[in-house]
Amino acid sequence: MEPAVVLNGYEAIKEVLIDQGNDFSARAKIPLADKVIKGGGIVFSNGKTWKQLRQFALTTLRNFGMGKRSIEERIQTEAQFLLEKFHDTKGQPFDPHYLMINAVSSVIGSVIFGKHYGYNDKMFQTFTTLIVESIDGLTSVWGQLFNTFPAFMEWVPGPHHHVIVKYVKCREFILEEAKEHRATLDPNSPRDFIDCFLIKMDQEKHDEASEFTMENMVTCxxxxxxxxxxxxxxxxxxxxxxxxxxPEIEEKVHEEIDRVVGHSRMPSMADRRQMPYTDAVIHEIQRFISLLSLSLPHAVVKDTPFRGYIIPKGTTVIPVLTSVLYDSKEFPNPTEFDPGHFLNEDGTFRKSDYFMPFSAGKRVCAGESMAHMELFLFFTSILQNFKLKPITDPKDIDLTPLEKPVNRFPRRYEFCVIPR
Structure with missing residues (x-):
């Protein structure tokens, strides 16, 4: 057990993550993640490893279209596949869980592996399932018990041990892909993230201290x-x-989509500026659900002065993002789902510095701009084509999340979609 600093409120979190971002940019010790990943990759690494790999990932993602038209086209393609699956339900109740995971994972899969995997590709489906289950394991109560009592939990049987097994299987899948990529690699024409990483490895093969190793490629x-x-x-x-x-909010979104986009073409990111209400709804969804309520824990890189205290080097720092997303001065009635939180009085979209679902500062989510595109394009494509039909009275729909130690997920549910 070690002391930690917990940050509540916009001012404190901004001061730490943005104003003093360099001093608070380390990742705290997370024993289960360290055991599995051993300090590599982007999310759980520190120092030179983190700086070089994160910068490489950001540059590579941008080169492959993150925030640009090319990635938009990939998302639109996946949205078409998703709409076909929705049509196949023929108005009958279904659980959207796996369809949504497939749609989103196919987008990032196309950037990393350079190909589209169909919904029936068993190898890719297994890989995706293993990734999701590994995250569940890391963020579960068992995972948190391991992080709190690592020496003791090493000897206690339980699902926390399965995380390592799943990681090894994911590693095998990626190494097999890397092997195929290596055989057909053209250094002058990289096709995807793996190609770019292999080229970087070749460039630095004589540098024994290089961070560009096969193990780091897998972890990235x-x-x-x-x-x-x-x-x-x-x-x-x-x-x-x-x-x-x-449903009254859904109806307003339908009206805006019909007015701005119509039904003769797919929605595009260029439409977003003319769709303030839909944009506000998507922002309000992210604010209201506060998915990563505690973010991922930071640590200070050196003894750091903060508000009259000295925080010792290595101390864990936990930003409570919900305290910002639910700030009652910025968002009146924060426990209510209200798109008006992101609308000005004249109906235009209202930006807010308090909108931090992706965290902020040096460790902000590397894929934030891609996530914005996916949420807008998937939501508008679905609502352009379908009306949502709950299988219970809307008043009885339970919005209570499945609370985990780090994040909050929706409960599994079924619903129907009716073509418009």
Missing amino acids: CIDLFGAGTETTSSTLKYGLLLLQKY
Whole structure:
């Protein structure tokens, strides 16, 4: 057991993550993650490893279209596949869980592996399931018990031990992909993230201290895939549940989509500026569900002065993002789902510095811009084509999340979609 600093409120979190971002940029010790990943990759690494791999990942993602038209087209393609699956339900109740995970994972999969895996590709489905289950294991009560009492929990049987087994299987899948990539690699024409990493490895092969190793490539792929799948798919599932609970909000979104986009083409990111209400709804979904309520724990890189105290080097720092997203001065009635939180009086979209679902500062989510695109394009594509039909009275829909030690997920549910 070690002391930790817990941050509540916008001012404290901004001061730490943004104003003093360099001093608070380390990742805290997370024993189960360290046991599995051994300090590699992007999410759980520190120092030189983190700086070099994060910068490489950001540059590579941008080069492959993150925030640009090319990634938008990939998302639109996946949205078409998702709409086909929705049509196949023929108005009958279904659980959107796996369809949403498939749609989102296929987008990040196309960037990492350079190909589209169909919904029936068993190898890719197994890989995706293992990633999601590994994240569940890391964030579960068992995972947190391991993080609190690592020496003791090493000897206690339980699902926390399965995380390592799943990680090894994910590693095998990526190494097999890397082997195929290596055989057909053209250094002058990289196709995806793995190609770029292999080229970087070749460039630094004589540097014994290089961070660009096969092990770090595997971990980076798992980091990007995990971060780019679970959070976005959960937000989509939660969002569809909220719109069933509030059909009057869904109806307003339908009206805006019909007016701005119509039905003769797919929605595009260029439409967002003309769709302030839909944009506000998506932001309010993210604010209301506060998916990563505690973010991931930071640590101070050196003895750091903060508000009259000295925080010793290595101390864990936990930003409570919900305290910002639920700030009652910035968002009146924060426990209510109200798109008006992101609308000005004249109906235009209202930006807020308090909107921090992706955290903030040096450790802000690397895929934030891609997540914004996915949420907008998937939501608008679904609502352009379908009306949501709950299988219970909207008043009886339970919005209570499945609380985990780190994050909050929607409960599993079924609903119907009716073509418009």
